[in-house]
Amino acid sequence: xxxxxxxxxxxxxxxxxxxxxxxxxxxxxxxxxxxxxxxxxxxxxxxxxxxxxxxxxxxxxxxxxxxxxxxxxxxxxxxxxxxxxxxxxxxxxxxxxxxxxxxxxxxxxxxxxxxxxxxxxxxxxxxxxxxxxxxxxxxxxxxxxxxxxxxxxxxxxxxxxxxxxxxxxxxxxxxxxxxxxxxxxxxxxxxxxxxxxxxxxxxxxxxxxxxxxxxxxxxxxxxxxxxxxxxxxxxxxxxxxxxxxxxxxxxxxxxxxxxxxxxxxxxxxxxxxxxxxxxxxxxxxxxxxxxxxxxxxxxxxxxxxxxxxxxxxxxxxxxxxxxxxxxxxxxxxxxxxxxxxxxxxxxxxxxxxxxxxxxxxxxxxxxxxxxxxxxxxxxxxxxxxxxxxxxxxxxxx
Amino acid sequence: xxxxxxxxxxxxxxxxxxxxxxxxxxxxxxxxxxxxxxxxxxxxxxxxxxxxxxxxxxxxxxxxxxxxxxxxxxxxxxxxxxxxxxxxxxxxxxxxxxxxxxxxxxxxxxxxxxxxxxxxxxxxxxxxxxxxxxxxxxxxxxxxxxxxxxxxxxxxxxxxxxxx
Numbered sequence: 001x002x003x004x005x006x007x008x009x010x011x012x013x014x015x016x017x018x019x020x021x022x023x024x025x026x027x028x029x030x031x032x033x034x035x036x037x038x039x040x041x042x043x044x045x046x047x048x049x050x051x052x053x054x055x056x057x058x059x060x061x062x063x064x065x066x067x068x069x070x071x072x073x074x075x076x077x078x079x080x081x082x083x084x085x086x087x088x089x090x091x092x093x094x095x096x097x098x099x100x101x102x103x104x105x106x107x108x109x110x111x112x113x114x115x116x117x118x119x120x121x122x123x124x125x126x127x128x129x130x131x132x133x134x135x136x137x138x139x140x141x142x143x144x145x146x147x148x149x150x151x152x153x154x155x156x157x158x159x160x161x162x163x164x165x166x167x168x169x170x171x172x173x174x175x176x177x178x179x180x181x182x183x184x185x186x187x188x189x190x191x192x193x194x195x196x197x198x199x200x201x202x203x204x205x206x207x208x209x210x211x212x213x214x215x216x217x218x219x220x221x222x223x224x225x226x227x228x229x230x231x232x233x234x235x236x237x238x239x240x241x242x243x244x245x246x247x248x249x250x251x252x253x254x255x256x257x258x259x260x261x262x263x264x265x266x267x268x269x270x271x272x273x274x275x276x277x278x279x280x281x282x283x284x285x286x287x288x289x290x291x292x293x294x295x296x297x298x299x300x301x302x303x304x305x306x307x308x309x310x311x312x313x314x315x316x317x318x319x320x321x322x323x324x325x326x327x328x329x330x331x332x333x334x335x336x337x338x339x340x341x342x343x344x345x346x347x348x349x350x351x352x353x354x355x356x357x358x359x360x361x362x363x364x365x366x367x368x369x370x371x372x373x374x375x376x377x378x379x380x381x382x383x384x385x386x387x388x389x390x391x392x393x394x395x396x397x
Numbered sequence: 398x399x400x401x402x403x404x405x406x407x408x409x410x411x412x413x414x415x416x417x418x419x420x421x422x423x424x425x426x427x428x429x430x431x432x433x434x435x436x437x438x439x440x441x442x443x444x445x446x447x448x449x450x451x452x453x454x455x456x457x458x459x460x461x462x463x464x465x466x467x468x469x470x471x472x473x474x475x476x477x478x479x480x481x482x483x484x485x486x487x488x489x490x491x492x493x494x495x496x497x498x499x500x501x502x503x504x505x506x507x508x509x510x511x512x513x514x515x516x517x518x519x520x521x522x523x524x525x526x527x528x529x530x531x532x533x534x535x536x537x538x539x540x541x542x543x544x545x546x547x548x549x550x551x552x553x554x555x556x557x558x559x560x561x
Contacts, residue, residue, distance in 0.1 A: 006537075007533055007537065009536065009537045009540035009541060010533045010536035010537050010540065012540055013521075013536040013537075013539060013540045014536070042544065045547070046540075046543040046544065046546075046547055047492075047496055047543055047546045047547055047550060048515050048543075049420075049493070049496055049497065049500070049511060049512065049515035049516065050493050050515070051413075051416060051515070051516045052416050052419070052420065052497070054412070054415060054416050054419055055412045055415070056411045056412045056414070056415035056429070056432055058429060058432075058433075059407055059408070059411050061433070062407040062411060062432070062433070062436045063404050063407055064400045064403055064404060064440070066400065066401075075400075
């Protein structure tokens with residue numbers, strides 16, 4: 001026993017409770033004398049409380065009533081069933097089961113009614129007053145832009161629909177190269193001969209081949225090499241037609257924009273530089289692809305006349321122009337610049353939706369609209385390249 | 398513990414918890430709140446609390462709820478010792494009533510350990526388990542509390558002696 005100034009009171013309690021032996025009592029008393037503690041005073045008649053007779057008169061609120069089960073409803077699941085009952089999720093038999101259960105447990109009737117009162121009703125008097133600020137202003141294109149859009153044609157996926165037929169054709173005979181001479185249309189804005197050029201990107205890669213007939217300005221094929229593995233996603237309808245989809249990010253779209261065709265002149269050098277490695281896609285006209293039996297891995301309907309639309313239209317210095325300019329990297333050449341990118345989750349969606357609109361609006365306007373076909377360069381690449389070379393040779397003759 | 402045993406606990410201990418809280422808090426409404434909260438807590442854990450351990454569980458919960466309540470009130474309603482002293486001297490009718498009134502002047506820990514000891518007859522060790530104190534600390538607090546109560550009684554005696 002080691003008594004200190006910090007614990008001597010505990011020993012005093014033990015002393016009063018008779019828990020100390022004589023030696024311990026002597027030791028405690030000696031400690032008190034030594035520390036000038038009045039042992040007798042402190043241990044004399046310490047008061048003890050007697051319990052009162054107060055009672056808690058609200059016990060009924062504490063008791064948990066025994067719950068009588070009925071059918072499949074019991075103490076564990078009755079609340080869940082009550083909610084389902086009030087939410088009208090139960091069938092007739094289940095509803096009757098709940099009602100029987102409640103009848104057998106009248107104290108729970110209040111709970112059942114309470115769940116029914118727990119439904120929130122919207123306060124229709126509360127209204128958001130600034131709706132106008134949230135609305136998007138419609139971008140209205142001038143008529144010439146729409147006309148240009150018609151010329152800036154469309155992208156269609158031919159894919160599996162016509163490929164097998166062409167494959168068979170190829171197997172039987174070597175297709176002849178035919179100059180395409182579609183009838184000029186007032187609704188189609190065709191590039192002039194001077195604008196019909198071969199393009200290269202800044203790194204010297206050939207990016208476009210534009211073949212123009214000397215007599216027919218509208219006789220044209222366009223070949224474009226896009227040095228990106230990414231594809232512009234088609235619409236869901238196209239996906240349903242077994243076309244693989246890969247959305248572009250904005251950066252990727254800008255990357256495509258960077259290699260936008262530049263007008264540098266006509267020449268077979270483009271063909272010489274085209275290889276499967278640097279040309280993952282070739283863009284040709286629909287007719288050209290058909291005529292030459294090109295076997296596209298993926299084919300999109302895309303408006304062709306991007307370059308033309310972007311550079312030759314005189315846009316007013318207004319919102320429309322700013323809008324167009326802002327979205328130029330993703331929209332130029334797609335003929336869908338009137339679409340709001342904000343409505344879509346990706347550029348691919350913008351493009352694909354634009355195609356859908358183009359199909360509906362543009363194609364109806366002109367059956368002669370040019371159609372661009374993106375062809376993934378694969379085993380058909382060499383064949384396509386050879387055909388183009390042959391065509392050049394024939395033209396030069 | 399099942400529902401039947403829980404209800405038995407209400408029957409057996411609700412009054413005792415109430416007395417414990419009322420004596421400590423000196424406020425009937427707050428004491429009732431303590432009882433409600435105490436039994437709400439044990440009901441939350443009814444599946445894990447054994448019936449045999451229900452009593453110490455209840456008093457432990459009540460003790461902590463009261464400590465929280467007292468500390469919360471002390472921030473907003475500082476204890477007026479002078480007022481309590483005057484109340485004791487003016488309204489006592491017997492020694493137990495004086496003692497219960499004087500109890501309010503003790504620190505909450507001393508108050509509770511004395512109540513647990515005197516009302517419920519808990520051992521020092523059990524009180525230590527309920528309050529989270531060591532047995533020695535319980536003894537010290539009880540001793541100091543009783544000594545303070547004795548002083549209160551003596552001061553009342555002196556007051557009576559000098560009154561005409």
